[in-house]
Amino acid sequence: MLPSFSEHSLVLRGPYLEKMTDDEFFDFCQQHPELRIERTAHHEILIMSPTGSRSGKRNARLTFQLGKWCEQHEELGEYFDSSTGFALPDGSVKSPDVSWIVAERWNSLTPEQQSRYAPLCPDFIVELASDSDDVKELQKKMLDWQHNGARLAWLIAPKTETAYIYRAGQSEPEIMQGFDQELSGEDVLPGFRLRLAELR
Template structure:
């Protein structure tokens, strides 16, 4: 394995990792539960630093709002927090800061698939930028989510109070400026409203 460093992560790459199976990658992650690990479509392994306190606070508030909505209609699907990995159609494994999967899609999986990195793309995901994140890099990640099948995806940048909304079938995101408003879950999460002011 050949390591390299980006601003916020350690990147591992090499012939062995290119051949690593999904099961082997899952086992590798289980051996290092203290780390946040993702895998690219090229089977590079990304080991990321822990979340800072401000980001952790915001993420808790984000997930709290999503969970409260979920409790009003649990039959529609399942919600997941930032520690959840998904194996996407392009073979990458990613962990959004918050996500939701429609019940039909989730229930089509076996119990074994549900207990590992579920082989699906969530219908809805949120990526919450930290103050030091490169938003342009996160925008590339949002396109990965969109291309893998996310129906609605939000990139939230509290530092500039900007939200980028990605929708299935739309080539460009909608840009929303200012946190004195709410975001709608639209037809993907009917009735969900995210109060952005809580993420300041």
């Protein structure tokens, strides 16, 4: 395995990793529960640094807001926190900061699939940028989510109070400036409103 470093992650690549099966990758992650690990479509392994305290606070508030909506709409689907990995159609395994899956799709999975990295792309995801994140790199990740089937995806950058809204079938995201407003769950999460001011 040949490691390289980016600002926030260690990247492992090599012939062995290219041949690593989904089960072997899952087992690798279970052997290192203290690490935040993702895999690219090219089977490179990304080991990321822990979230800073401010980002952790923001992510907790984000998850709490979605959780309150989900409690009132349990029959519509399931929501997941930032430690949840998904095996996406392009062969990557990614963990968004917050995600949600329509009940019918979640319930169609076997118990074994639900206990590992669910082999599907969430219908809704949120990526929350930390103050030191490269937003351009996160925008590339958002396109991955979109191409893998996310119907609605938000990239939220508190440092610049900017939200990027990605919708299925749209080539460019909508950009919203300012946190004195709310994001709408639209037809994917009907009635859900995210108060951006809580993420300052």
